[in-house]
Amino acid sequence: MAFPSTLGAGGERAQRSVQEQLTGGQSDVVGQVFRILLLISLGVSLVVLAILFQDVITTGSGVFTTRAESFLSGGLRGSAARSGISQAMAGTFWIGIFVVVFSFPIGVASAVYLEEYSTKGRLARLVDVNIRNLAGVPSIVYGILGLTIFVQQLEGITGGRSLMSAGITLAILVLPIVIITSAEAVRAVPGSLREAGYGVGATRSEVVRTMVLPYALPGIITGTVLALARAIGEAAPLYLAGVTTGLLPGKQGLLEPSQLRESFTALPVVIAEWSRNPREGFTEIAAAAIIVMLAIVLAMNTVAIVLRIRYEKKRK
Helix, strand or coil, X not given: CHHHHHHHHHHHHHHHHHHHHHHCCCCCHHHHHHHHHHHHHHHHHHHHHHHHHHHHXXXXXXHHHHHHHHHHHCCCCCCCCCCCCHHHHHHHHHXXXXXXXXXXXXXXXXXXXXXXXXXXXXXXXXXXXXXXXHHCCCHHHHHHHHHHHHHHHCHHHHCCCCHHHHHHHHHHHHHHHHHHHHHHHHHCCCHHHHHHHHHCCCCHHHHHHHXXXXXXXXXXXXXXXXXXXXXXXXXXXXXXXXXXXXXXCCCCCCCCHHHHHCCCCCHHHHHHHHHCCCCCCXXXXXXXXXXXXXXXXXXXXXHHHHHHHHHHXXXX
């Protein structure tokens, strides 16, 4: 019974001995100060987030207690008392669909090729550096790209300043993020797993399809959800792609494909426009729209966490 405790004490003594050799027997003052600064930064960030969250909930909760149904199902109106977010939610929904349909398969396929098939030479390093640089480009630059190509050059296909142009623009915006996160997930797959597949006679495509991708899937899902959350929260590219800042005619359903080539609006644009509207009531409905967006992002992250846990259990 005493053996485990003796082994533990010996491990602690060895740890202290190694630490003394590394630090020369002196306390790590710089490390302790750095750790305190990190904790202070974390605490300040949490306090700021808590204050902002409390302010939004306090300001916007009254809208849901008085007219939740009409707010969620109503369209854009000239008065705050009659305005709703159904048209903005439809635009945000279709933007998310474009991101998933275009960015996810192209991004994952690019990551798999870069990590599993490409030669690790100068060209591959150049491509990797450029992808990482593209991930840091301001979103307004992608908006200019969407305006030039999808709104002006491909107007016959996209309908010009339409929901399709905006969706493709945002899909391109988050594509580098999907490639980077997917490549990191594929790179984290143990090399022994690949060697085991090759050892039993599997081809490279079979190893990638049946071993590498299932192992990397939790990380790929997490990166895709993060990219999707960024896409539905972007407003700057939408202004250049033709988002409507005023009233939208008619009211189309959430799953109506005919609206892809027509005028549209989205939640981040509606929030921005309502927030700077000085008339009475618009501050409250802007806060309520923020609550809806937070709920959507939270739901997406919850789904990602559930899927990640599920696939990790299957992997184990």
